[in-house]
Amino acid sequence: MAKKSKALPRVLVVDDEVDLAELLELTLLKMGLDVEKAHGVIAAKALIDSQHFDLCLSDMRMPDGEGLDLVRHIQAKGLDLPIAVITAYGSTENAVAALKAGAFDYLAKPVALEQLRALVKSALKIDATPAVKAARRDRPLLGDSVALQQVLVLIEKLARNQAPVYVTGESGSGKERAARAIHASSNRAEKPFVAVNCGAIPENLMESEFFGYRKGAFTGAMDDREGFFQAANGGTLFLDEVADLPLAMQVKLLRAIQERKVRQVGGVNEVDVDVRIISATHQNLARCVESGKFRQDLYYRLNVIELKMPALREMGDDVLTIAQFLVEDIAARQGMPVMKFTAAAKKALCRYDFPGNVRELENILERAVALADGTEIDSDDLQLQQSQCDKAEAVAANLGDTYPLQDYLDRVEKAAIVAALDKTGFNRTQAAKLLGVTFRSLRYRLERLGIVEG
Missing domain, CATH: 1.10.10.60 (Homeodomain-like)
Structure with a gap:
């Protein structure tokens, strides 16, 4: 018996401009995709309700409704259908509104076919390798508290679109781990995750570190070198402590994010980059804007969707789950048996307020393992100060x-x-x-x- 061929991925194109719809259709057909067209919101909803699609591309404004109506329709029905909207040039507000509503990504008119192809390739990477699937199952965030479960639910939603995410929370609360979880559950999981501590880069090196440089661009530039954007191409760029960026660099970062292009120091041509931006800081970024330390336009570009990480003291008995995991990890790294906690140690951990959050907990346990006698960690080994x-x-x-x-x-x-x-x-x-x-x-x-x- 002949082996049944795998069905082509199906794309729904929604646009009331017939010429543009046909251009999109032709481009997608050349990519080996099956295409269906609808010339309005009502017709598109009928097709979505009756047929299966792997991707939807929709114009923002049409005579019988908006692309946002389709985004909300798909979200309300709980369909696993990524949708990207096409907005008028310079209409940032519409793009941000679409991303917040749950759109996968957006394109600006006039549509650049290279960007369209990159978006479609990114959206249709549905099948992950076994290694990636395993990484998605092994969540780096542990606990059963309501506070953490709300975070995990939002992470799953964020992983399905391309909206910039702003992660807030106290120092040590796991902001980078949350960013990695979003990346690992997304269709970018097989591409790089590049984490950058913005506060650790000297100001005179920032542009070359972010955008790369050409040989001979400055003294010591012996070879061409890629920057963070190129290194993260196709994947996720995590900007930690983004509030520490100087204003001059904020302007350049904003342009790179808006245009999706970077120019190396000493270079002439711009290079297309496809990265998802996740940013974080322990500072109050809104107050940084008020004080003039941070640009308002960049703030709105980064803070499309906010993910607030709970402090460890807000997570109840999760501290014991996390502590047990960390002790097991320490034991595996040091090649020693796993220690248990006494009842007194568990009580002490639950009563302590952990101003340094999980990072402080890890340091406390490293010390406790070294100090403990026998196979148990007691409250005295933890050396916790009274809260x-x-x-x-x-x-x-x-x-x-x-x-x-x-x-x-x-x-x-x-x-x-x-x-x-x-x-x-x-x-x-x-x-x-x-x-x-x-x-x-x-x-x-x-x-x-x-x-x-x-």
Whole structure:
């Protein structure tokens, strides 16, 4: 019996301009794809409801509706159908709205056929290798708490489109791990994931590091070299601590993201790049915009969809799951048996507030494994300082109920603030984060309560 041939991937092209629809159809047919056309939103919805498609390309504005209507229709039905929208030149607002609604990507008119081909190839890479599928199953983010499960659900959604993602969260909360999870679950998983710490690059080297350089462009440029954008081509570029970028570099980064092209230092021609941008910072980027430290246009380009990583203290008993995983990892690296936690150690871990989050937990466990006797880690091995919450509770319990209410509250508040300042070496910015208040609010409380250093 003859072997049945595999069906060609099917693409739905939606555009009320017949000439453009035919141009797109011809390009896609030459790529070996099966193409269906619809000249309006209503006709497109009928086809989507009755037939299977692997990709949809839709114009943004049509007489009977918008491309956004199709995006929402596909999302509402829960279809595994990537959709890209075609927007008018310079219509950034429409593109961002489409990405937020769940579109895979967008193209600007006039449509550049090379960009179209790159988008289609990226969208149709549905079948991953066994290694990639295994990596998708082995999530780098552990835990069953509501806070983490919400993050994992959003990561799955983000992996299905190309929208820029802005990851927020405290230092050590796993922002890079979240970015890697998005990449590993996306159709870019077989391409590079390039992580860049923007705060670690000297300002005079930034342009050459990001965009590469040509031989002879400057003293020491002995050979041509690719930059981060070229290295991540087809994959994901993760910009950590993006708030540390100087303003001059922000302008160049914005242009590279908008145009999807880079020019090497010392080069003449621009090179097309296809990267997904994920950025992160522990700073409040909106406040950086307000203070003039960060460009507003770049902020809106990066912050299309925000993913907030929960602090470890917000994840309940997940700390024990993560701690057990880390201890097993330490044991595997050091070639030693896996240690267990005593009941006292587990209680201590659950009560501690972890201002440094998972990174601090890992450091604590590295030390505990080295200090522990036998096969168990006890609370003394962890060497955890009493949390500011415990200190405040202890002080409050000793205050009694003989004071006027305001005095009583002031004393409790002062005790908590002093404990936080002690823990952070009187670093008011870190203390404010620890207490969950703004820096301005903490400064007001310090003045009101008469708290001074030393």
